Amino acid sequence: MTPDSADVDLAVALVRDAVELAARIRSEGDLDVERKTSVSDVVTEADHAAERLIVERLQEERPDDGVLGEEGAASAGTSGRRWVIDPVDGTYNFTQGSDYWCSAVALVDGDELLLGAVAHAASGRVVVGGPQLPTTADGEPVPQLTDRAIDQISVATYLHPLRVSDDSLREPFLRAACLPATMRMLGSGSMDMMGVATGALGCFLQARTPPWDWLPGAALVLGAGGVAELVDVEGHQWGLAGPRSAVDSLVRALAAAEAH
CATH class of the missing domain: 3.30.540.10 (Fructose-1,6-Bisphosphatase, subunit A, domain 1)
Structure with missing residues (x-):
């Protein structure tokens, strides 16, 4: 609509x-x-x-x-x-x-x-x-996002220090973290996704993102021709937004952790 x-x-x-x-x-x-x-x-x-x-x-x-x-x-x-x-x-x-x-x-x-x-x-x-x-x-x-591979772009992300000890969060995160050209942890999901939508950042990845942290930025990425998806891995929901190929690579990395 x-x-x-x-x-x-x-x-x-x-x-x-x-x-x-x-x-x-x-x-x-x-x-x-x-x-x-x-x-x-x-x-x-x-x-x-x-x-x-x-x-x-x-x-x-x-x-x-x-x-x-x-x-x-x-x-x-x-x-x-x-x-x-x-x-x-x-x-x-x-x-x-x-x-x-x-x-x-x-x-x-x-x-x-x-x-x-x-x-x-x-x-x-x-x-x-x-x-x-x-x-x-x-x-x-804003220019429409072009499809890019994950190893060619940055990923903006966040994992709270108190959650690092949780294997079901840490292990999927580490698998995904090996893929991008570089990572940025800046502390505002909507700012991060605004950066993705406007080309300043490559992709977004975060677990357990509440609706107010997810929906505004996801809308911007979708309006810029990217994708924004929520996926469940090991009991946690992850939000991913950015170019199609990059998001698909991150989803596969997260899911691989569940298969082990």
Whole structure:
């Protein structure tokens, strides 16, 4: 389904306003940082404020749509559509003064992904796209991805240190990690997939990716002519996005671990 232009414009406005709010809060001084599951899994008042901004705007402009936010916003709605919200993706980076973070949203209709939008605070860049929506960056079409072999490109990935001891995660990861030209571990899934969609990175690979970390960026990669797939290996779901041949190679490597 091709998304309505009004939904596209709204998604762009939501992430742009959210990322500007979060950046302004960070610039004002000390952040109130709370730990969630680990020292690097954190939330700040900026996350909560940016999520509230998006939810309140959606309540005004799309009152029948549901929402699902990383920081707890959740409603089913009545339209069958749902907005998936990541108010600050890369919060640990955000708290450490890094510019590798963003705000992101996705829109789904039932199980169908319609669009994703990602705004990068440091550059002011907004990228939007979807399976039936060619990806654009600040309104300009991005070049469609060309099919490339995995050994010719980089892979952006993440594996939390607390999970390295889990054989069912580590072994598939190591098999896949042997394949690319190089690896990048930067700490924001939506930023990573925006990089894949715009050509700055080659491919994306991550296990146990929640919907707010997966859907916005996956939409961008699909809109840029790539593929985005979720595969189950040894009880864990892996998200992969990028050129077809590269993704297929990574999937085979992950599955090989399950066969042993």
